[in-house]
Amino acid sequence: AQSVTQPDIHITVSEGASLELRCNYSYGATPYLFWYVQSPGQGLQLLLKYFSGDTLVQGIKGFEAEFKRSQSSFNLRKPSVHWSDAAEYFCAVGAGSSASKIIFGSGTRLSIRP
């Protein structure tokens, strides 16, 4: 069965600094990979997804993520964070063809230091 781990529960970075959020997955084949963001009081919004092809994927709000098969990782990056990026970030992995097979990580809460 697939699983996903987000090792960092809470990260604080300064506004304007670069950001990398870690995500590791476990799955026997090439998985579907997703990053979602949840702002306070809101639902989850899809930032980006990887299904196949180019291992560096671009998403909304200036985020990107890189799929590294050898490390079973799909880390999320942003070169310069803004105060509005403060939120909870969820990595998710999907196996099979049904969206009901998407497993979400426990999330990483991002705080921005002024």
Place this chain on the structure above:
Amino acid sequence: ETGVTQTPRHLVMGMTNKKSLKCEQHLGHNAMYWYKQSAKKPLELMFVYSLEERVENNSVPSRFSPECPNSSHLFLHLHTLQPEDSALYLCASSQGPGMDSPLHFGNGTRLTVT
């Protein structure tokens, strides 16, 4: 503005009450989902409906009863809940039930069981 609307935003109920959560999607999607989000736990899939038919029930206690009268509306009927059922309940929809259809989430209903 989200294309998935959930009401109410907040709900407090006693253990003997009966209440319902409502979800409406304005995106023309064919699949709808209920998720439970508890503090410090990964998002848990509860139910999946595709074209108004329930296609997945992830071992959810019978005190939670879903209803999907049409492809735009999804309800979660609640009765004799327990305090541990307190959580954020998120509704989502997707174009189809396949993995390549992104999930669109509502803002959730924050449920407190007293």
